[in-house]
Amino acid sequence: MNRSDVLIIGAGPTGLVLALWLSKLGIGVRIIDKTSTPGTTSRALAVQARTLELYRQLDLSDAVVQNGHKVCAANFWVKGEPVAHLPLSAIGEGLTPYAFLEIYPQDEHEQLLIERLETFGITVERNTELQSFEETGDGITATLRLPDGQQQTCQACYLAGCDGARSIVRKSLDTDFPGGTYQQIFYVADVQARGPTFNGELHVDLDEADFLAIFPLSSEGRARLIGTVRDERAERAETLQFADVSRRAIENLKVQIDQVNWFSTYRVHHRVADHFRTGRAFLLGDAAHVHSPAGGQGMNTGIGDAINLAWKLAAVLSGSATAKLLDSYETERIAFAQRLVATTDRVFNFVTADGPIADVMRMRVAPFLIPKMISFEAVREFLFRTVSQTTLNYRGMPLSEGVTGHIHGGDRLPWAHDDEGDNFESLKYLTWQVHVYGETSDEMIAWCSAHHLPLQVFDWRPVFETVGLARNGFYLLRPDTYVAIADYSADPKVIERYFRDHGIRPYIT
Missing domain, CATH: 3.40.30.120 (Glutaredoxin)
Structure with missing residues (x-):
């Protein structure tokens, strides 16, 4: 237990996918997490088409699709009425086997990954925390705090920081995490409800500068409400209740709430680490980049980091490649993360812009333009490719030729x-x-x-x-x-x- 090929810090989707791919490739992994149990609430919902394509490599795609919910259309509302309808299944048809938006909550997603990882004989070590680490000549020596409070020293060839936005790995490497924090408070509510917006499709309200969307789940009548507040309510995020934000959903999207299963608030940052690799230590997922939830990109990008790094680590550790192959991880993934943060930042700022001009653009111009734009096949294809991450490429980078x-x-x-x-x-x-x-x-x-x-x-x-x-x-x-x-x-x-x-x-x- 004290020696592994790769020590993974953090058992969210990014860390679990990294552990799965490495295990499939015959690499010995150890994965720890400081929490006592997997999460039971989640903010991440969308599993994009490119992730589902890659999930075929571990026979995960069918399980995600069967247990999740296919969203075949998005709707935009103004003044209590739907004003634009975007058929998601049609715009991705022919581009991928997964021409839809898949909703699969992160907590359920993590449980699936944990179960698959256990088939390789790997169990997440809970209540176990990284305290420090240092690079030695041929590996990493780390000090862990075990569930009983005792310390343990362990060795690994490489260390992967998949430990979120407050990453101890990133802080230990003294890697800068430049960017900023959105002024809005984000909230998520898991609800049982009724109304015209509970038809299995995605619904977005454009009425106000604060974002509000309803994401359907697989259970009938169950959905996630995701929104923001920026007024005086944002000053009391710790005490904010669903009653403080529910009126808009009830009135603008005609939601009839039967039960609130849970409600949480959080702040969102837009940051990219200066480096994704320092020696034998790597940063992945939220430890390396965080951004607004616009487009449902965050979890999928972390999973992409994990798969990109996994095959490279496996090649080096098995002797099938020299260590210089690992240099390409940062080059390929940091460029995408920087573009993604810039793109989601622009989209989110447009949707949440305040003032009379912004209101006109959002409530009058956008509802008029959206149907016109999506009538063009090229626009539909561009939108789908961008959101689904099927347009992601590594052109012009060291491993790409011709x-x-x-x-x-x-x-x-x-x-x-x-x-x-x-x-x-x-x-x-x-x-x-x-x-x-x-x-x-x-x-x-x-x-x-x-x-x-x-x-x-x-x-x-x-x-x-x-x-x-x-x-x-x-x-x-x-x-x-x-x-x-x-x-x-x-x-x-x-x-x-x-x-x-x-x-x-x-x-x-």
């Missing part, structure tokens, strides 16, 4: 499907692999076979051209299914050179 068709190195492989099947089946496996659409050379076939690199050759079909894939070229895919190389040739020396330059040896899990 352009073939419309696909660049660093892109998510596009989903191509027709009556003959799709091209995502092999992406369930956590391994490097090559995709060819059309024909390839005997040399490529022989080289991939000799190096135990899976090669998927698809007979050319029109759907491949439709999604931007090139005929007879090849795409080298990373274990996290992003494109490493996009190349028009059928020359395996391109792959051989890539692995050599990056200190990587392909492996089978």
Whole structure:
């Protein structure tokens, strides 16, 4: 128990996903959390399409979809009436197998991850707290406070800080966390209720500068109300009650409250750590970046951090790559986090802007423009790709090379499907692999076979051209299914050179 490959601090979704992926890849992990039990209330609700795509690698996607709730449309309300309807299922159709917004509360989500982790023989160590750590020549030495109050010294090759916005790992590394705090107080209410907004869809009220939305849950008549307050009520956040904020939901969204299951308030920050890595210690999730809940991006971004880091740590620890591969974690993830914080900040500030001009924009201009904008397919696709995180890419970064068709190195492989099947089946496996659409050379076939690199050759079909894939070229895919190389040739020396330059040896899990 005192030695592990990776010591994970924090058992929220980010830490649990990291532990799961590493365990699947044969890496020894230890995961601790200072809380006594998993959370029973949660703010994070949305599981985006890109997360569901990646969850196929551990057979998690079906469980999330079956136990959660598909939201197929969003509605915008002004003066007690719906003024715009956005069909979510239609705008993502053909882009992903998960063309919807999945609502799966974080507490239920965590329980699923904990149960899956236990199948690998890993249990979260509760009431266990990191007190300090230092890097030694070949690893990390950490001091833990155990449930009985005693101290324990343990060793690990690497340490992962998944311990939230108040991260002790980040503070111990003396890493700056620049940004700010929104003036609004956020609240979440889990309610049993009735009314026209309890139809299984998402509803957003645009009437006031304070944000208010109703997120449906899987149980009939149950939903989460998420909103903000900024007036004198924000000065007494600790004593704020649901009665202080319920009137607007009752009147503007015509909600009939039957029961309030729980209610909580919190403040939200918008910050990105200066570094996501210092030596053998890494920051992930809220320990590395926090932002407004606009678009339901936070938990999904932390999960993306975990999957990005997991395969790289596994490659280094198994001897399949040199330690320089780990440099790419910060490069790839910090760029996305910075863009995300800037984007969600702009969206949230627009939705919550105060004053007469802002009121006109929100209550008159937006309801008029939204239906007009979503009538254009390009706008619908852009909105879905952005929110679903399927547009996230690592173009121009050290592990990304080439352009073939419309696909660049660093892109998510596009989903191509027709009556003959799709091209995502092999992406369930956590391994490097090559995709060819059309024909390839005997040399490529022989080289991939000799190096135990899976090669998927698809007979050319029109759907491949439709999604931007090139005929007879090849795409080298990373274990996290992003494109490493996009190349028009059928020359395996391109792959051989890539692995050599990056200190990587392909492996089978």
